[in-house]
Structures are given as structure tokens and as C-alpha cells.
Amino acid sequence: MRTHRFLILIGLLLLSxxxxxxxxxxxxxxxVSAFLEQHRGQWNAxxxxxxxxxxxxxxxxxxxxxxxxxxGTSTGHSTIWLxxxxxxxxxxxxxxxxxxxxxxxxxxxxxxxxxxxxxxxxLANAHALVKQLPGPFDxxxxxxxxxxxxxxxTALDPKLAVGGCFTAHNTLRIYAxxxxxxxxxxxxxxxxxxxIERGGGEGISISCKRxx
Ligand SMILES: C[S@@+](CC[C@H](N)C(=O)[O-])C[C@H]1O[C@@H](n2cnc3c(N)ncnc32)[C@H](O)[C@@H]1O
Numbered sequence: 001m002r003t004h005r006f007l008i009l010i011g012l013l014l015l016s017x018x019x020x021x022x023x024x025x026x027x028x029x030x031x032v033s034a035f036l037e038q039h040r041g042q043w044n045a046x047x048x049x050x051x052x053x054x055x056x057x058x059x060x061x062x063x064x065x066x067x068x069x070x071x072g073t074s075t076g077h078s079t080i081w082l083x084x085x086x087x088x089x090x091x092x093x094x095x096x097x098x099x100x101x102x103x104x105x106x107x108x109x110x111x112x113x114x115x116x117x118x119x120x121x122x123l124a125n126a127h128a129l130v131k132q133l134p135g136p137f138d139x140x141x142x143x144x145x146x147x148x149x150x151x152x153x154t155a156l157d158p159k160l161a162v163g164g165c166f167t168a169h170n171t172l173r174i175y176a177x178x179x180x181x182x183x184x185x186x187x188x189x190x191x192x193x194x195x196i197e198r199g200g201g202e203g204i205s206i207s208c209k210r211x212x
Contacts, residue, residue, distance in 0.1 A: 028114055032084045035113040045075045045102055048143065048169060049200030053081035056141055059165065059206065065139035066091030067161075071126045071152055072144030073097035076106030078169075082141060083115035093119050094133065096126040096144070126152070135159030143169040149182035165208040171196055172203030179205075 026034070040050050048056075056078055060068060066089050073079050073095040082093045097103040103123045110116040122129060126144050130152055138161045142152050149168055160166055166186070171179050183205060187194050191212040196205050 028084075028087055031114040032080065032087075035109075036080065036084075039077075043075065043077045045105070047074050047077035048081075049202075052169065052199040052202070052204055053078055055197055055199050055204055056167070057081040057085040059167070060085035060091075060139055061088050063139065063163070063165065064089050065164065067135070067137045068093040068139045068141070069130075069133065069135075069137045069156070070095040070141045070143065071130060072142070072169075073106045073121065074099075074102050074143075076109040078141060078143060079106060079119060079121075080109065080113045080115055082139075083110070083118040084113075086118045087115060091118070094122065095119060096122045096124055096129055098123070098125050098144075130155050133159070136161045136164075138164035140164075140166045141169070142167065146170060146178040149179050150185055153182055153186060160209050162209050162211055165206055166192075167207070168205045170202045171205040172198065173201065176203075 036050070036053070060082060066086065068082055068086055068091055070079055070082060070093055074097065079093060079095045086093050097106065100123055103121065107116070107121060110119050110121070127148060135156070136159050137156065140156055140160065142149055144152075153166060156166060168179065168182065171183060183194070186192055186205070186207045192207045192209055194205060194207040196203050
């Protein structure tokens with residue numbers, strides 16, 4: 001009887017060994033953060049710097065934003081930060097890129113970072129697609145052609161939920177002149193509150209819509 005029990009015990013121990021030895025799959029947080037750290041400072045297709053990605057991520061998480069639109073994917077650095085935030089808020093990111101090569105690299109980056117399930121990527125001219133997308137959105141990140149910023153804002157203003165934010169990259173330094181008209185218009189709107197965060201240096205304008 002004792003030998004029988006001993007054998008059962010040994011059997012149970014052996015059965016538990018392979019499971020214990022199995023490596024745990026990394027959490028989404030671990031996977032995305034490892035990807036972003038590994039690629040830090042190496043993005044070379046006009047991508048936002050790490051600090052600006054962090055700002056976008058933190059804005060989305062703090063505002064609990066779920067319907068996110070990005071104009072200008074490039075190879076996907078900012079999209080990954082936004083999608084990581086969307087994973088935390090239960091949202092998703094729609095992102096638009098006109099360049100097929102950059103968009104293809106972005107898709108691969110989304111997969112590697114582990115956030116592809118939170119992204120709907122469009123290969124399209126945003127001039128047309130932004131008008132067609134129904135919305136509503138509660139967070140917009142505008143990082144495509146600077147001379148079109150005001151047009152994007154005009155098209156999206158009616159689709160932006162109250163409490164939502166329209167953000168735009170490169171509002172300080174080199175593109176400041178090209179985006180000045182956009183900034184003047186949005187700052188003059190009584191139902192928007194606008195501030196600029198410096199981040200990595202190029203500046204992100206953050207215009208949040210309040211009750212008119
Ligand atoms: C500054 S980069 C975006 C960087 C990206 N947000 C990131 O941080 O990884 C601007 C991108 O907008 C794209 N773009 C420019 N005009 C566009 C348009 N009309 N429609 C869609 N994409 C456009 C460019 O091809 C370029 O890849």
C-alpha cells in the first residue's frame with residue numbers, strides 16, 4: 001500500500017514538472033515596452049521621438065479615449081504608442097498612410113510589437129478618407145502633411161466628441177510657420193482649450209473640446 005502511494009506521488013511530481021518548466025508568455029505590457037525600448041532612437045522615417053510617443057500614450061490613457069484616429073502612420077512608431085494605450089482603454093486606432101512602403105513596414109512593426117489587434121490601418125490619401133470616416137472620434141493625432149492641418153481639423157471638428165482632443169505634431173520649431181494658420185484657428189475657438197507640450201522638441205499641440 002505504501003509503495004503504491006509512493007509511486008502515485010512520484011507520478012504526480014513528474015506530471016507537474018513539464019508545466020513548471022514551460023516559459024510564461026510575456027504580458028502585452030512587457031512585449032510592447034520591450035519593443036519600444038529596443039527601437040528607441042532608431043526610427044528614421046519622420047517618426048515621433050520616444051518622448052512624444054509617451055505623451056500620446058499618457059493622454060489617451062488619462063482621458064480613457066477609445067476612438068482614436070491617426071493621420072500619418074509612417075512606419076508606425078506613434079501608432080504603436082497609441083495602440084498600447086487603446087489596449088488599456090478598450091479602444092482602437094484607425095491610422096492612415098499614403099506611402100505603401102512605409103505602411104508595409106508599419107504593419108510588420110505592429111505585429112512584432114504585439115498591438116496589431118488594436119489597429120485598423122488604411123493605405124489611403126487622408127485628404128479624401130478623413131472626410132469619409134464617420135467618427136465619432138475622441139482622440140485625433142495629426143502628423144501628416146503640415147499644410148493640410150487646418151483642413152483636417154475643419155473636417156474632423158464636427159466628428160470630435162465633447163471632451164475629446166485633437167492633437168497635432170510639429171507645432172514648434174521647423175514646421176511652426178506651416179502650421180501657424182491651423183493653430184490660430186483652433187486657439188480662437190471658444191469651445192476648445194489648446195496647449196502645447198514640448199516633448200522631444202518639435203511640440204505637440206493638444207486642443208480639447210469642451211461644451212460650447
Ligand atoms: C511625420 S510622418 C508620420 C510619423 C508617424 N506618426 C510616427 O511617428 O511614426 C508623416 C507621414 O504622413 C504621410 N502622409 C503625408 N501626406 C499624406 C496624406 N495626404 N495622406 C496620408 N498620409 C500622408 C507621409 O507619407 C508620412 O509617412
